Every structure is written in structure tokens, then in C-alpha cells.
Amino acid sequence: MALAPRLDLRQSQSLVMTPQLQQAIKLLALSSMEIEAxxxxxxxxxxxxxxxxxxxQAESPPDDFTALPTTESGDRSSDDVLGGTDMAASEALDVDFGAETFHHDGVADSVGGADGMLGLSGGNTASSFDGEGPDFDSFAAADISLREHLMAQAGASLSGRLLFLAQQIIEQIEPTGYLGADLLAMAHRLGVSMAEMEEALTEVQRFDPTGVGARDLAECIMLQAKEADRYDPCMAKLINNLDLVAKGAFDQLKRMCRVDDEDLRDMMIELRSYDPKPGCRFESESSVAVTPDIFVTARGAGWAIELNSAxxxxxxxxxxxxxxxGQDKATKAWLNECMADAxxxxKAMDxxxxxxxxxxxxxxxxxxxFFRGGVAHLRPLTLRQVADAxxxxxxxVSxxxxxxYLHCDRGLFDLKYFFSSGVQSADGDGVSAEAVKSHxxxxxxxxxxxxxxDDTLVDLLNxxxxxxxxxxxxxxxxxxxxxxxxxRRRQKKMGR
Structure with a gap:
């Protein structure tokens, strides 16, 4: 067959992704704070x-949870879509805009409900919506950073060359309180001897909080033990073998430290009283209150679901x-554009x-x-199940x-919390992984x-x-x- 240019006329249907329609789809994923901004x-x-x-006026669904049907559509502009019926608008917005645009959908579309939680795994966070009240947070003094706290101490107690070196060390201290740079490399960079850097570090390690400037966990604990006048040879041996403490090798530690059970128990209690990250107390950020987007309350035999109008x-x-x-042509054209955008x-927000x-x-x-009986009755649920329904x-849905966030009588929950994998149960229905964890x-x-x-737990769960x-x-x-x-047996034995 000869190859030659020709014109063909074809008829097809497609959804035109105009910039306005793309923005309408993006609005779905925004949080309440992002929407306000x-x-x-x-x-x-x-x-x-x-x-x-x-x-x-917050919307409330019907008692029978009836979902609105959707149909397929062809080419429409965003104004036609958002200005049409509810079914048309729902269908137009219900498209996969591509993973390259909504790159966060890769994680959001996965099942793992437990991982989808944003720090609300307990689900017992009490929330109060009592109306107006004084903002006590506004009266709080500004938090001082760890760097500012250390610099103030250095300026008050050191001077000259030693002050300069201490300030250089403080600049390299991480928010946790540990020294985040190699001391020898700093000495070469500043052109000073290692002895001078060690002297400056020793001065910094005397500052509050105790343990700041340590190069590892053992040194951090050692500094706190010395401050508490508890750094004897037995404690030194225990601190130098923190890996054995983590493994629970208490019999081996008793032999190494040459102590009995009671002495080792006292040493462990002392060890647990020390702060492994002494700088974190100065790096605390103001808590951001999470406001729910949806309220769920009992109404008769069913549930009332409404948006948070605030x-x-x-x-x-x-x-x-x-x-x-004015009514000149340019002004009218600009006003028409503003009116269309408004x-x-x-319509997009609605x-x-x-x-x-x-x-x-x-x-x-x-x-x-779950809403009636708690986390033990949480069912396995996927995004696809909700999307199909x-x-x-x-x-x-992602x-x-x-x-x-959803607020109910049981607390405040991220909507992703309700999506999780599950295991098979005796009655044939799946059980959520969160429910199994609860048991x-x-x-x-x-x-x-x-x-x-674990074998006994399996038998009890079966x-x-x-x-x-x-x-x-x-x-x-x-x-x-x-x-x-x-x-757990070792922890019980040591009274933890």
C-alpha cells in the first residue's frame, strides 16, 4: 500500500483538563488551613x-447513606462542568489527574491504614469546641533556642580565644544537643591545636543542659552521671556497654560490673533517669491545633455527618x-473575568x-x-472499596x-485511619489490623x-x-x- 498524506475525520470523546478544572481537582486534597490560605x-x-x-449551613447526608450516581461525559469546559448538575460536576472532578501531578497519591492510595495515621494512633485525643475563650498561648514568652541558650552562657563565662572556639563548637551542635562535627576537622579548619579544641569543648560541656556537646550517647550519659556524682567505676562500665543494656544481657552486665541484682537494678534506674537528647527541650515548637473537617454524631439509630462550618x-x-x-469596554471585560473566576x-468549593x-x-x-464499639470492631477497608461504593x-477518594480529620465521640481521627489491611476471622468477615493490634x-x-x-498469643487470638x-x-x-x-521477662525481672 502506498504511503501518502491524507486527511481523516474522527469522532471521539475526551475530558478537557482546563486549568480551572485542574485547580478544582487540587482543592480536594487541600487541608482546611490550606483552603483558608x-x-x-x-x-x-x-x-x-x-x-x-x-x-x-453544614450539609448532612440522608439516613440511608444513599450515594449520588455518576455518569460518563464527553468534552466540557470547566464552567459547564461546575455550573451543571451535581452528577455532572462529581463525574468531571472524579478523574485521575496523573501521578506526576499528584505525586503524593502513591502513598495515599496504598492500603496501610496504620501507617496512614498522622500521630493519632491512640484515637483517644480529647477535643473541645466550647466556643470563645482567652488565648493563653499568646501570653507565653518566646521560646529560646538551644543555640541562644548556649551562646548566652558562653558570653557570660568565657572570653578571648576560648570564647571564639566555644562559639564555633556551639554552631555545630545539633538540636538534640550532640556535637555534629568532627573536632579534629574543626581544629584543622580553624588553624588551632587539638588541645585547644578539647579545652573549648570541655567548657561547652559544662553548660546547661547537662550532656550538651557530647559526641555520642555514652558520653552524654557520662556527663550527666558526673554531674549527679554517680560516675563510679561500676557505672562507667555500664555506660561503656550500652549495647548490652539494650539487649537485656543483665547477667553479663552483672559479671562485668561486679555487682549483684539489687545494685544493678539501682544502676539501671539511675541510667533511665538521664536524658538521651538534652537539647530537645529547647527546640520545642508550638503545637498546631488540628481542627476537624467532619463531625459525626449519633442521631437515632444512625449517624449525622456534617462539615465543620468554621x-x-x-x-x-x-x-x-x-x-x-466605570462602564468602559476594558473595565467591563476585566469585571466579567473577575465575575467568572468568582x-x-x-461552585468548586460547593x-x-x-x-x-x-x-x-x-x-x-x-x-x-467502630463508631459503636471502638477499635476492636474496626473492619479492613481499602480506598477501592469506598470508590466502588x-x-x-x-x-x-485518596x-x-x-x-x-473526623471528630466523633471516640476522639479525633485522620480519615486515613479508617483504611487498613486485615486478617481472616472465624465468621468469614475480615478483621482490621488495628483491631488485631488492639487485642x-x-x-x-x-x-x-x-x-x-508469640505462640501463646496466636493460640489466644485463634x-x-x-x-x-x-x-x-x-x-x-x-x-x-x-x-x-x-x-519483657527481663524487664519484669529488673522492675521496669
Whole structure:
């Protein structure tokens, strides 16, 4: 067949990803603080936009958790999509915008619910929303940094060349309090002898907090032991063998230190009283309060789900501003553009709220047992299960659940907390990994003098209806920071 140029006419359907539609999709993944910052920028940029003072009425889903259906669409502009019906808007926003654009979706789309938690694994964080009150944080004095604290001490007690060298050492001290540079390399760089650097370091190590300027953990503990006048030969031997302490090799330590059980126990208690990171107390950052995006409260036999209106400023269009401006052609064109942008943002925010409510409703429906009975009744759940139930794309659910928090009677939870893998149970339904961890922790907390081995834990969990292997029990136990039966037995023996 001869090769020749020709013209073909083809008909196809595609979704046009305009910049406005791309921004609407990005809005789904923003946290409440990021949304506030975004809206503030838009209000400052667009003179027709302003925030209202009245509260937005929070949306509440129907009692039967009915999800809105979606259909396929062809080519539409972002204005047509966001200005159309709820189903059309949901469908247009429900697209996979590509991992290269939303690079964070790779982690968010994974199942591991336990890893998805943002420091809220306990789930018992008490939250209070009592309205107005004094901001006591505003009365707090400014925190002094570790560097400033050490520099002040150096300036008060040292002078001349020694002060200069001490300041150079302080500049290399890490936030934990350890010296983060090689002393010999510093001596070569500054053109001084190693003896002078050692003298300057000795002076720095006398500063508060005790243990600052140490080059390793053993030296840090040693400095604190000397300050407490507890650095005898036995304690020195114990500090020089911290690896054996970590392994729990207490019999070997007794022989090396030449002490009995009671003396070793006293030494261990003394050792645990020291601070391994003395500089951290000066590097504390102000806590950022996490405000929930969704409230879940019991309502009859079901649940009421509503958005936190405090996180959603009400957007209004100032139409009187249009009338006050001149009516020349350039001004009218600019005002029309501002009006279109304002209308788009209002519609995009409204659709974002509807999508969050839709996803949260399905999560509450799937995890009804958790809200009624606690973490022991948490079911395994994946993003795909929720996406299939509400007929949306999995990436949309991932964006909606990113940086969003849910508040219920049981505390404040990241939405990712409700997604986790699971194990098989006797009744045929899966059990969440978080539920299994809860049972393991309960059994270990109540083991008393009889330490439970992993094999015993497997038998006890099997009796409860969990089909779980020993390696899985060990993995979950280590993930919770619980030692093995041998380590726990040694800790009990030493009174830890």
C-alpha cells in the first residue's frame, strides 16, 4: 500500500483538563488551613470576592447513606462542568489527574491504614469546641533556642580565644544537643591545636543542659552521671556497654560490673533517669491545633455527618462594586473575568464539600462497628472499596481523605485511619489490623507475672476467632513497640 498524506475525520470523546478544572481537582486534597490560605489569596486578588460573616449551613447526608450516581461525559469546559448538575460536576472532578501531578497519591492510595495515621494512633485525643475563650498561648514568652541558650552562657563565662572556639563548637551542635562535627576537622579548619579544641569543648560541656556537646550517647550519659556524682567505676562500665543494656544481657552486665541484682537494678534506674537528647527541650515548637473537617454524631439509630462550618468561610460576590466602576469596554471585560473566576470558585468549593460528605458518609457506613464499639470492631477497608461504593475513582477518594480529620465521640481521627489491611476471622468477615493490634496489646497488658510468648498469643487470638499466623503477631507486636517475651521477662525481672 502506498504511503501518502491524507486527511481523516474522527469522532471521539475526551475530558478537557482546563486549568480551572485542574485547580478544582487540587482543592480536594487541600487541608482546611490550606483552603483558608487559598481563599484569602483569591479574595485579595479578586475585588468581587468577599467572605461573609454568617455561618454556612453544614450539609448532612440522608439516613440511608444513599450515594449520588455518576455518569460518563464527553468534552466540557470547566464552567459547564461546575455550573451543571451535581452528577455532572462529581463525574468531571472524579478523574485521575496523573501521578506526576499528584505525586503524593502513591502513598495515599496504598492500603496501610496504620501507617496512614498522622500521630493519632491512640484515637483517644480529647477535643473541645466550647466556643470563645482567652488565648493563653499568646501570653507565653518566646521560646529560646538551644543555640541562644548556649551562646548566652558562653558570653557570660568565657572570653578571648576560648570564647571564639566555644562559639564555633556551639554552631555545630545539633538540636538534640550532640556535637555534629568532627573536632579534629574543626581544629584543622580553624588553624588551632587539638588541645585547644578539647579545652573549648570541655567548657561547652559544662553548660546547661547537662550532656550538651557530647559526641555520642555514652558520653552524654557520662556527663550527666558526673554531674549527679554517680560516675563510679561500676557505672562507667555500664555506660561503656550500652549495647548490652539494650539487649537485656543483665547477667553479663552483672559479671562485668561486679555487682549483684539489687545494685544493678539501682544502676539501671539511675541510667533511665538521664536524658538521651538534652537539647530537645529547647527546640520545642508550638503545637498546631488540628481542627476537624467532619463531625459525626449519633442521631437515632444512625449517624449525622456534617462539615465543620468554621473551616469553610462563606464566599460572596460584591455586585455593588460592579455598578460603581466605570462602564468602559476594558473595565467591563476585566469585571466579567473577575465575575467568572468568582463564580467558578464558589461552585468548586460547593462541589468539594459535597464530595467530602459523600466519601465520609460511606466511611461511616463501612465502619459503623467502630463508631459503636471502638477499635476492636474496626473492619479492613481499602480506598477501592469506598470508590466502588460511591462510584468514584480511587484517586478521588485518596485526595478527599488526605489531610482531613473526623471528630466523633471516640476522639479525633485522620480519615486515613479508617483504611487498613486485615486478617481472616472465624465468621468469614475480615478483621482490621488495628483491631488485631488492639487485642494483642490488651493481652500483653494483662499478662501479669506469666509472660505470653508469640505462640501463646496466636493460640489466644485463634480462640477469639482470629485466623492469624505467628509471624503476623510478631510483626504487629514490633510495630507497636512491644518487645519479645524474652525482653519483657527481663524487664519484669529488673522492675521496669
Amino acid at each position: 487559598f481563599i484569602a489569596e483569591e479574595v485579595e486578588r479578586n475585588p468581587l470576592l468577599e467572605t461573609g460573616t454568617s455561618e454556612i 473551616n469553610l468561610p462563606r464566599l460572596l460576590i460584591n455586585r455593588t462594586y460592579v455598578a460603581e466602576l 463564580n467558578w470558585l464558589i 462541589q468539594r464539600q459535597r464530595t467530602i460528605i459523600k466519601v465520609a458518609t460511606e466511611i461511616v457506613k463501612q465502619q459503623d462497628g 460511591i462510584e468514584m475513582h480511587e484517586s478521588t 485526595r478527599v481523605t488526605s489531610n482531613k 494483642i496489646k490488651t493481652l500483653i497488658d494483662g499478662e501479669g507475672a506469666k509472660i505470653l510468648s 480462640a477469639k476467632g482470629f485466623d492469624i499466623a505467628r509471624r503476623t503477631v510478631a510483626k504487629y507486636r514490633e510495630a507497636m513497640g512491644i518487645g519479645s517475651s524474652v525482653q
